[in-house]
Amino acid sequence: MTYSIVARDPDTGELGVGSQSHFFGVGRLVGWAEAGVGAAATQAFVNVDYGPAAVAAMREGQPPDVIVDALTGADPLSRYRQLGVVDATGRAATFTGGSCAPHAAGLTGDGVAVQGNMLAAASVVPDMLAAYEDAKGPLADRMLAAMRAAEDAGGDVRGSQSAVLSVVSGVRGPTPWRQVLVDLRVDDHPDPIGELERLLPRQRAFDVIGGVIFEEGLMIGPYAGVTPEELAAKLAGLADASELLGPDNREADFWRAVLLARSGSADEARTLFADLFAYRPALREFLAGIGPLGFLPGTKEYL
Structure with missing residues (x-):
């Protein structure tokens, strides 16, 4: 029901997760991230437990491929699931069960995993990865470029409804809630990716305002x-x-x-x-x- 990306910036260590779906409020289901630990996206016929469980396992130092194998191996319905994971060192893994609705696929690159199901075209996932790898600038902008490429390639075959974009610091510490750099959710909109593109610079503007008034x-x-x-x-x-x-x-x-x-x-x-x-x-x-x-x-x- 979704396409998503999890990624790590090799220069800053920032970690992020982004997703779009024809489903209300995808941000409360798909994306999970913790500063200095890792990010995970769980989707398809979603098992939400994968997200926090993957982050907890990364906090303990387990590598993404081991985490993905363990979570999907313990789930009797894993053939209907997708999972993408990236950790604070840039290791990435993705899983697509054999019963995910087509088009369905997942790919990994250097510090990034992209995945999607119920897609309008087989090109959606590779176009996402290529756009991310070609993009410049802050992590949030590169992830958003990847989601725009996915949308332009056809996106979710059912259409667009909600999206999420979240970025956390690469610094691990006792107050991870203070290290959330981007936290944008569009729960119900005809063009959720366009809304993220509109909202991201506005969040940055209000970050400047907050840096004064607080x-x-x-x-x-x-x-x-x-x-x-x-x-x-x-x-x-x-x-x-x-x-x-x-x-x-x-x-x-x-x-x-x-x-x-x-x-x-x-x-x-x-x-x-x-x-x-x-x-x-x-x-x-x-x-x-x-x-x-x-x-x-x-x-x-x-x-």
């Missing part, structure tokens, strides 16, 4: 400990995020105005706030509400 000194509490270089980089990042988000989403502009005011650029802040209040008058009340919380002493001069 930081003590920079935005939370008294303005302190911020170097001129850091301030310039944060303001430039917010400006870039604003351009990407477009005129209908002024989140980056609002916090850029607050940061300008906090850092002493009152005239620039005042001009930007005036533009924001004209765009959305309720932002004036919002600023008045957060000022006394320590975000912007002297808020009244900007209202």
